[in-house]
Amino acid sequence: MRRVVVTGLGMVTPLANGVEPTWARLIEGQSGAGRVTDFEVADLACQIACQIPRGDGSDGTFNPDQWMEPKEQRKVDPFIVYAMAAATQALDDAGWKPTTYEDQCASGVLIGSGIGGIGGIYEASATLIERGPRRISPFFIPGRLINLAGGYVSIMHGLKGPNNAVVTACSTGSHAIGDAARLIALGDAEVMVAGGTESPINRLSLAGFAACRALSTGFNDDPTRGSRPYDRDRDGFVMGEGAGVVVLEEYEHAKARGAKIYAEVVGYGLSGDAFHITSPSEDGDGAYRCMSAAIKRAGISASEIDYINAHGTSTPLGDELELKAVERIVGNAAGKLAMSSTKSAIGHLLGAAGAVEAIFSILAMRDGIIPPTLNLDNPSVETAIDLVPHKAQRREVNIALSNSFGFGGTNASLVFRRAA
Amino acid sequence: MSDIADRVKKIVVEHLGVDAEKVTDNANFIDDLGADSLDTVELVMAFEEEFNVEIPDDAAETIVTVGDAIKFLEKNAA
Numbered sequence: 001m002r003r004v005v006v007t008g009l010g011m012v013t014p015l016a017n018g019v020e021p022t023w024a025r026l027i028e029g030q031s032g033a034g035r036v037t038d039f040e041v042a043d044l045a046c047q048i049a050c051q052i053p054r055g056d057g058s059d060g061t062f063n064p065d066q067w068m069e070p071k072e073q074r075k076v077d078p079f080i081v082y083a084m085a086a087a088t089q090a091l092d093d094a095g096w097k098p099t100t101y102e103d104q105c106a107s108g109v110l111i112g113s114g115i116g117g118i119g120g121i122y123e124a125s126a127t128l129i130e131r132g133p134r135r136i137s138p139f140f141i142p143g144r145l146i147n148l149a150g151g152y153v154s155i156m157h158g159l160k161g162p163n164n165a166v167v168t169a170c171s172t173g174s175h176a177i178g179d180a181a182r183l184i185a186l187g188d189a190e191v192m193v194a195g196g197t198e199s200p201i202n203r204l205s206l207a208g209f210a211a212c213r214a215l216s217t218g219f220n221d222d223p224t225r226g227s228r229p230y231d232r233d234r235d236g237f238v239m240g241e242g243a244g245v246v247v248l249e250e251y252e253h254a255k256a257r258g259a260k261i262y263a264e265v266v267g268y269g270l271s272g273d274a275f276h277i278t279s280p281s282e283d284g285d286g287a288y289r290c291m292s293a294a295i296k297r298a299g300i301s302a303s304e305i306d307y308i309n310a311h312g313t314s315t316p317l318g319d320e321l322e323l324k325a326v327e328r329i330v331g332n333a334a335g336k337l338a339m340s341s342t343k344s345a346i347g348h349l350l351g352a353a354g355a356v357e358a359i360f361s362i363l364a365m366r367d368g369i370i371p372p373t374l375n376l377d378n379p380s381v382e383t384a385i386d387l388v389p390h391k392a393q394r395r396e397v398n399i400a401l402s403n404s405f406g407f408g409g410t411n412a413s414l415v416f417r418r419a420a
Numbered sequence: 421m422s423d424i425a426d427r428v429k430k431i432v433v434e435h436l437g438v439d440a441e442k443v444t445d446n447a448n449f450i451d452d453l454g455a456d457s458l459d460t461v462e463l464v465m466a467f468e469e470e471f472n473v474e475i476p477d478d479a480a481e482t483i484v485t486v487g488d489a490i491k492f493l494e495k496n497a498a
């Protein structure tokens with residue numbers, strides 16, 4: 001199969017708009033969590049979230065008008081606007097602007113989302129009930145469909161190649177990157193714009209995830225301490241919003257045009273738990289098999305992995321099961337492995353999580369810096385693996401693995417190798 | 421210019437994101453103001469909302485310019 005490399009990065013996160021501002025704040029140990037103030041939360045069990053800092057676009061703030069015309073924004077849910085921002089950043093970073101028909105047809109999009117336009121569906125439902133069907137906008141459907149993130153991106157950038165979308169809950173971003181890499185490896189495209197996007201922060205989602213007992217509820221008065229993977233006081237995840245998008249490219253194609261190469265996508269593994277709709281399999285078997293598959297595909301041994309960006313959502317059950325699966329995978333090499341959960345800083349971006357975290361894994365390799373796991377005051381279990389509590393660490397990273405596990409028992413692992 | 425014409429033009433400017441000077445009576449929503457078929461459906465909804473009037477589909481199909489909308493609403497708006 002053909003080799004696939006990463007040549008462009010883009011993101012909007014609760015820490016900042018843009019890859020470099022987000023990364024700098026992540027390394028500094030900043031948290032994107034806060035109390036939700038945009039809507040009523042008094043009756044909700046979870047009243048905190050990691051929200052994108054909005055502003056005029058300066059100092060890392062996100063100004064949607066810089067990425068999509070206001071009249072277009074009005075028609076869509078924010079997850080589409082975030083995808084437009086991240087995709088445009090990634091394409092600019094890659095320096096890839098296909099203008100010939102041939103180049104456009106060789107460039108595709110694969111951007112997913114976990115729950116897409118749930119906010120807009122919630123609002124339109126209220127309109128339907130209160131005011132009737134004639135008040136439903138013609139843009140209601142196209143502005144909520146998950147694949148319209150990729151649709152808008154393709155229209156804006158003239159990408160006429162494969163146009164697909166993944167929906168695998170919290171594994172979406174990882175599956176999108178892995179599946180897109182395969183399209184390139186198999187020759188269906190030369191360039192793919194791939195990632196995940198999510199705008200879930202509204203009353204309906206907070207109520208729904210709280211009902212699943214998935215959200216943190218004990219830190220409403222101390223939001224930045226709510227997301228605390230592996231810590232004994234963790235009590236659920238903190239919801240986040242944003243998008244992560246990478247430009248993937250066939251190796252020779254990237255080399256021929258002198259593109260900057262961040263990393264190679266060397267491994268991708270998928271598995272299903274076949275166990276429960278929201279709980280991970282009790283023995284961490286799904287996570288183990290998915291990492292094994294990715295490692296096998298990469299043609300490496302597990303002991304060669306320097307850094308794992310964990311799924312690590314800060315739920316009582318999930319964190320330890322993933323940790324056990326990783327311990328089983330790396331065996332005696334546990335003592336040299338670093339594994340952190342960046343969800344401690346940005347929260348859980350659901351369908352965007354895997355893509356944003358893949359980018360963090362790539363940046364850890366680029367800079368030789370491992371981002372920290374915030375709030376890890378008292379690990380709930382002992383492990384030989386370095387969980388990188390509180391502070392970032394300088395460490396050479398040549399091979400990184402990023403995990404994502406989703407509702408429905410859907411798992412994805414990506415393995416990246418640092419560019420030579 | 422009538423009050424109705426002012427209100428119609430304001431809605432068109434807001435919904436289509438076009439400059440006010442382009443929104444003349446003769447301007448065709450699709451050919452001159454860059455609207456697509458979905459935009460025109462939404463524009464009609466916005467007129468209904470603003471003027472508290474129901475515009476049936478067969479009437480909506482005859483509203484293709486700014487002037488058409490003004491004329492219809494001058495005749496039918498309460």
